[in-house]
Amino acid sequence: MKITREGALPINDGFRMPAEFGRHEGTIMIYPTRPGSWGKNRSGALASFALIFYEIIKREDLYLLVPDNPEYYAEAKELTDLIANKVCSECGGRLVHALNLIKIDTDDSWARDVAPIFVSGRDGSKRGVNFGFNAWGGEVDGLYASWDKDNAVPSKFCDFCGYEYYDAEPFILEGGSVHTDGDGTLMVTESCLLSKGRNPSLSRQQIEDRLKAYLGAEKVLWLPRGIYNDETNEHVDNVCAFVRPGEVVLAWTDNVNDPQYELSNASYEYLLSATDAKGRRLKIHKLPIPDVPVLIGEEDLANYVFEEGEDERSVGERLAASYVNYYYINGAILVPQFGGANEESDKRALDILRGIHPDRTVIGIAAKDILLGGGNIHCITQQIPG
Structure with a gap:
């Protein structure tokens, strides 16, 4: 149910976005079908998604949005039934956490950006927030021509599951563009939130408000x-x-000739000078990017089927590979692994995150096929706080 109220903004009602590393009720994901992201042969993407489904269902509820299409629904049900049966066999013959297949049409599978962002009240109650979505830039630099289905996901999901929600439209915001410590501090990038394709009529201060x-x-x-x-x-x-209040991981490279160096160093210098909402200086853990850039190959390009108006790719294009695009689930962390020439850097990322999170199981997930879609593990997941 949409919450209507006097004035433009819900202010001082005690609801706050919890940290992702806090307890979850569950995770929202979207079954991958778009050929411009996952290819006409989706087997690689489906294998990676299945690994994530499996790890989630062992630890928390999974809400999987599936197209209202008999073929795709049957395919998704067959795959998730296999995973549920495997989990059952490992957990004494019963599924502890719920597996929910929900028929909601979407334009793609980036649940982080199109699903509702949840906020929690002091009493533990939850509400969604329905931000506007325009495919990462709308008519300016959006990545596909039509995004109406994605834009409708938050209200449809909240209505289906019985959550109240705030309607923040027409304010454009993707879930991947914000991170919180759950203790009053929110983190964003200027390059994204101040881009011309999102909220060009708003000042930086108005966006922050x-x-x-x-x-x-x-x-x-x-x-x-x-x-x-x-x-x-x-x-x-x-x-x-x-990773906890007052502490972050930052994608990094020591290679001054890599174009990432200046970008990461700019953020590093900013973070060194910053304090959080409680006045704390930040502890910064550097998490190196893959040693070898991950590029689009000829076979990769041949597998895509792009729609008219969809952003296309090219052979040799460098993908935005980063181990920071991991996802917290209850008791564990799911970390991208790129394989090939990056086996050593894959292992290094796992070791660094294990050192930072001695109380969690750190799990590597083969994720190159998700990266070929344009994002990674964090991009295809959205948490519902516990």
């Missing part, structure tokens, strides 16, 4: 840049993430 109002933030940290060649105008979730 809306973030504080809808997500319950007290302070917004504005990193200057994100990951090189990130087609989302450099979402923060690909470059920097809170």
Whole structure:
């Protein structure tokens, strides 16, 4: 049910966006079908999605949005039934957490950006926020021509599941463009939130005011840049993430000749000078990007089927590969692994995150096929707080 209220913004009602590393009720994902992202042969993407489904269902509820299409629904049900049966066999013959297949049409599978962002009240109650979505830039630099189905996801999901929600439209905001410590601090990038394709009529201060109002933030940290060649105008979730209040991981490279070096160094210098909402200086963990850039190959390009108006790719294009695009689930972290020439850097990322999170299981997920779609593990997941 949409919450209507006097004035433009919900202010001072006690609701705040919790940290992703807090307890989850579940995770929202979207079944991958778009050929311009996942290819006419989707087997690689489906294999990676299935690994994530499996790890989630073992630890929390999964809400999987599936097209209202008999063929895709049957395919999704067959795959998730296999995973559920495997989990059952490992958990004493019963499924502890719910697996929910929900028929909601979408334009693609980027749940982080199109699903509702949830905020929690002091009593533990939850509400969604329905921000506007325009495919990462609308008519200016959006990545596909039609996004009506994606834009309708938050209200449809909340109505289906019985959550109240705030309607923040026409304010444009993707979930991947914000990160929170759950303790009053929100983190974004200037390159994304100040891009001309999102909210060009709003000043930086007006954008910040809306973030504080809808997500319950007290302070917004504005990193200057994100990951090189990130087609989302450099979402923060690909470059920097809170691991706990007062502490972040930052994508990094020591190679001064890599175009990522200047971008990461600019954010590093900013973070060194910043304090969070509670006045704390930030502890920064550097999380190196893959040693070898991940590029589009000829076979990769041949597998895509692009629609008219959809952003296309080219052989040799560098993808925005980053280990910061990991996802917290209850008791664990799912971390991208790119394989091939990056086996050593894959292992290094796991070791660094294990050192930062001794109380969690750190799980590597083969994720190159998700990266070929344009994002990674964090981009295809959206948490519902516990």
